[in-house]
Amino acid sequence: MHSTFVIGDVQGCYDQLVELIRLIDAVDHQARLLFAGDLVNRGPKSLQTLRLIKNLGSRADSVLGNHDLHLLALANQVRPSHRSDTLDELLAANDCKELLDWLRHRPLAIDVDQHLLVHAGVFVNWTKSQTLALALEVETQLRGEHYLHLLSSMYGNTPKLWHDQLQGADRLRCIINGLTRMRFCHADGSMDFDVKEGAENAPQNLTPWFDLAQRATQDCTVVFGHWSTLGLIQRDNLISLDTGCVWGGQLTAVRLEDRLVLQVNSPQHQSPF
Known part of the structure; x- marks a missing residue:
């Protein structure tokens, strides 16, 4: 039985990913590799990163992060580029369409034994099974012919704030924002999109969404990424994996079976401020 490693936000830090996979392979060269999303953007080598992960085939999978969705929107002329984007090489590549089609078919939540992998967070009243079902609603639309x-x-x-009665675009947008953008919440469980600091400065x-009372998960x-100012957190029922690789931190992998941590240091590619 081979182990499962989950890797935090890569964001185009290809060189660090290659080194981290080398460390993982030294432990278990057939380990399953799961990614917490934000595979691309802000780092220097989004094209090479996406090619590498796609070419891992059935050995690897990833949930979608907000930067991955931004890439899909940008490539389809739905959104303008941002000043901090580093996606031009990818968008100009001969295999761009193939890579984006692969990306568009990635899930927003992955069930791994007693673990639930998402990019950012889950609403306080979502159970694991409900999270997977709601993610599937978005995945079905994103993989369909009307994905634009x-x-x-x-x-x-x-x-x-999530309500089961939400419908249409509001429902899908709320699911996407919860799974790919959530950090802090108000006492009623509604999301705040303004504060991005670490939990100690809230x-x-x-x-933080994961500290709300009566969280159903x-x-x-x-297991999640997205929140680089949190850093690596390991609790009995929580693993935070974004250790700010693109900001000069580390790229982190955690083995789910025993919480073994592997990390690769990274130069600073962009400033968060």
């Missing part, structure tokens, strides 16, 4: 409609309607900060009226271990 989803890409063009997924942007926006509302609704900030305003008193905000709580406390019966499994939620």
Whole structure:
């Protein structure tokens, strides 16, 4: 039985990913590799990163992060580029369409034994099974022939609070924002999109999504990235994996079976401020 490693936000840091996979292979050369999303952007080698992960075939999979969705929107002329984007080489590549088609078919949540892998977070009242079902609603649209409609309607900060009665674009947008953008929440479980600092610097009226009382996913271990100012966190039912590789931190992998941590240091490719 081979082990499973989950790797934090790569964001185009190809050289560090190659080195991290080398370290993983030294431990278990057939280990399953799962990625916490944000495979691309802001780092220097998004094209090479996407090619590498795609070419790993059935050995690897990734949930979608907000930067991955931004790439899909940018490539389909749904959104303009940002000043901090580093996606031009990828968008001009001969195999861009093939790579983006592969990316478009990635999940937003992955069930791994007693673990739930998402990019950013889950709403307080979502169970593991509900999270997977709601992710599938978005995945079905994104993989379908009308995916451009989803890409063009997924942007926006509302609704900030999940209700089972949400429908249409509001429902899908809320699911996407929860799974790919969530950090802090208010006491009622609604998302805040303004504060991005670490948990210790949070305003008193905000709580990290994973610390909300009665969180319905406390019966499994939620594994996520996205929040580089948190750094590596390991609790009984929580693993935070974004250690700021693109900001000059580390690229981190955690083996789910025993919480073995492997890390590769990275030069600073961009400033977060």
